[in-house]
Amino acid sequence: MSDERDFLDSYDPAAYTPVAVTVDVVALTIRHSRLHVLLVERGAHPFAGWWALPGGFVQQESLDAAARRELAEETGLRSGEGLLDRVHLEQLRSYGDPGRDPRMRVVSVAYLAFAPSLPDPQSGGDASGARWVPVDEVGELAFDHAAILADGLDRARAKLEYxxxxxxxxxxxxxxxxxxxxxxxxxxxxxxxxxxxxxxxxxxxxxxxxxxxxxxxxxxxxxxxxxxxxGDARLLHPALLRPTREDGVR
Amino acid sequence: MSDERDFLDSYDPAAYTPVAVTVDVVALTIRHSRLHVLLVERGAHPFAGWWALPGGFVQQESLDAAARRELAEETGLRSGEGLLDRVHLEQLRSYGDPGRDPRMRVVSVAYLAFAPSLPDPQSGGDASGARWVPVDEVGELAFDHAAILADGLDRARAKLEYxxxxxxxxxxxxxxxxxxxxxxxxxxxxxxxxxxxxxxxxxxxxxxxxxxxxxxxxxxxxxxxxxxxxGDARLLHPALLRPTREDGVR
DNA sequence: TAAATAGTGTCTTTGAGACACTATGAC
DNA sequence: GTCATAGTGTCTCAAAGACACTATTTA
The missing domain is CATH 1.10.10.10 (Winged helix-like DNA-binding domain superfamily/Winged helix DNA-binding domain)
Known part of the structure; x- marks a missing residue:
């Protein structure tokens, strides 16, 4: 069949620019009454030595599956053991500005994960430099990961309400x-x-x-x-609203 | 520099599967007191003759820019003329199940657009088969576009509240x-x-x-x-809640 | 005993919604 | 005149939040 050929012929050559698709995970947990996020230390350029959100390339799997796989790899948890399967995972949003990765066009689909207190990483994962960091002690991050983390925190704070x-x-x-x-x-x-x-x-x-x-x-x-x-509710009615913060962003 | 080579060497060969990134737009407007969505009729396979959401490949531009460009092309509106610039555009979420496009792996970043009543399309766009359809008269759509539309409507209905x-x-x-x-x-x-x-x-x-x-x-x-x-509020406080629908999904 | 927490009672204020009513203007 | 709409008044009920209080447990 010539379907794929038709397909490739049908759009502007500019679209041939190779694109990579990754998932990045904002994994949140609570330890000692403080909110923590899972970070990994980058080994390779660019941003070698910087801290970043765990993530990687999407393989032949759904986006959700890619996110869960990355989370498993970085935490060292295995599916089927229970812990990982109880982690709540949801898509956050996608980030694709040209230049967000200096090497090539990368579109990243960010995920948000919520977990009960998990053990420290490094116990079997391939990213030995992974650790849980209190969100208010996170410094600069690689790529646009600081913005992704901020979006994830906003989402998490809002979703607790309803x-x-x-x-x-x-x-x-x-x-x-x-x-x-x-x-x-x-x-x-x-x-x-x-x-x-x-x-x-x-x-x-x-x-x-x-x-x-x-x-x-x-x-x-x-x-x-x-x-x-x-319980079995998927939405809270009435909602549990935050103590009023200046009555909304104006 | 060998950066890109390092980059490509650093991950599983399975990730080499070529991936295309598109944007699809759920453009909503109100005509004659009814909510309408912009649909285009597909000319090429697959799904030739089916209705679909307007969309296309991301070029060397941000995802937001790609969505606005696609919207402009399908509606025939030009940037700078005012109308298009007043359209509210926000990212909805991404869809990337393997097999959602039968030809190759396609990850689509969906956008949601809200516009005051716009003129009928075809006045200059390249998709002559575009039209506004009342959302309750939309039939089957190509690919997974029915699910994307449903998600867009959910989002729109929820955002009116707050x-x-x-x-x-x-x-x-x-x-x-x-x-x-x-x-x-x-x-x-x-x-x-x-x-x-x-x-x-x-x-x-x-x-x-x-x-x-x-x-x-x-x-x-x-x-x-x-x-x-x-006004200048970006959030409504207190919110304007919908007449209570069975008190939430349980 | 002192201090911290679980759980409940009660009062005030705010807001949602039902209903009623007046005034205005198109036909 | 008739009728639909704009805008306001008022009442009731639910919920948020402030505050108080008792009982229970640890150190």
């Missing part, structure tokens, strides 16, 4: 206090414990009780909190 | 009634005129008064409505 995404940062069973710590870490501000508690329980389908309580109180005292699981 | 996007569908000066018609067309349901009126005026920065009134009343009577311009 989706039950926060449950992706905690284990299967969790306390309301742990859930509140997720919001505090991602939004960077404390939330009123009492009102948060009531609010979470009042949103239909956000969490469901396990009937159990934690075996221990908090580290610094307090009663044994009850345990909850994620 | 951004002043509706003003992108009307002219520079508009009445509250016209704005309400935009919401009604995009959401597919009537809104209570009185409550909508008060709500729009109560959101800081959504609209600002021009001090003028329309020169004529409505087609079927009524007083001369006041005229407004878009």
């Amino acid at each position: 989706t039950p995404l926060a449950t992706a940062f905690v284990g299967d069973e969790f306390t309301i206090g742990e859930l509140r710590a997720v919001y505090a870490a991602v939004w960077g501000e404390e939330l009123h414990a009492g009102n948060f508690h009531r609010k979470v329980l009042s949103v239909p389908g956000f969490v469901e009780s396990t009937g159990e309580t934690s075996t221990r109180g908090g580290e610094r005292g307090g009663p044994k909190p009850r345990l909850y699981r994620a | 951004t002043p996007l509706a003003t992108a569908f009307v002219g520079d000066e508009f009445t509250i009634g016209e704005l309400r018609a935009v919401y009604a067309a995009v959401w597919g349901e009537e809104l209570h005129a009185g409550n909508f009126h008060r709500k729009v005026l109560s959101v800081p920065g959504f609209v600002e008064s021009t001090g003028e009134t329309s020169t004529r009343g409505g087609e079927r009577g009524g007083p001369k409505p006041r005229l407004y311009r878009a």
